Amino acid sequence: MARRVLLWVGDEAVHEAAGRVLHSVMDAQRAEELMRSYGEQLIERGRQQGREEGREEGLSRGRAEYILRTLALRGVHADEAARERILGCTDVATLDRWFERSLNATTLSEVLDDLAQ
Template identity: 45%
Template sequence: MIFAEFTEVGLGNTRARQIWRELMTTLSYFFQSEAAQQVREEGREEGLQEGRAEAQAGAVLMVLERRGLAVSPATRARITACTDLATLTDWLDRAWSVGAAAELFLHP
């Protein structure tokens, strides 16, 4: 598989490269190295984790907005940038009772 990638890079930005890509997508490889499988699985898990964090951040923002609380751009940025699910879960719990969105970040 690595030789296929080297070949593609070597073809540059040409019509031959496009044909090569089309040919390579029609092939199926029966052998998958353990390292390639592990990297793929790690990438899949990382993507799932990112998706969970995005969903949780969205839930925090939704609760705040549905409660009629103003969410500043800085608060929104902090919530959407967070990738720690435990922190986001805490913020979601607090979102139901805080008086202002910025209070999410205050420790009880």
């Protein structure tokens, strides 16, 4: 239970206060073990979050590169601004829509312009 409370506590000052409370109610060795365990869990949580963000970024980047390759194969020139827009996009739905459009596009505007207008 105490470990769950420590994991929930994100503020450093509150974390330090929680550590002092632990030291006052249990022996120093057990409190240190609990705090070390807490630290290890925080590190692992950070690693997991980093892996997930990296995976999402990699998927977006891959989709963007496929769009650019498809446009190039179709003879559609993407200027630097368009390349940056495509490569900078992280919304998977938008990238998927652009990719589908790129399969038949003859101009860049057919891919990037909002067709709902």
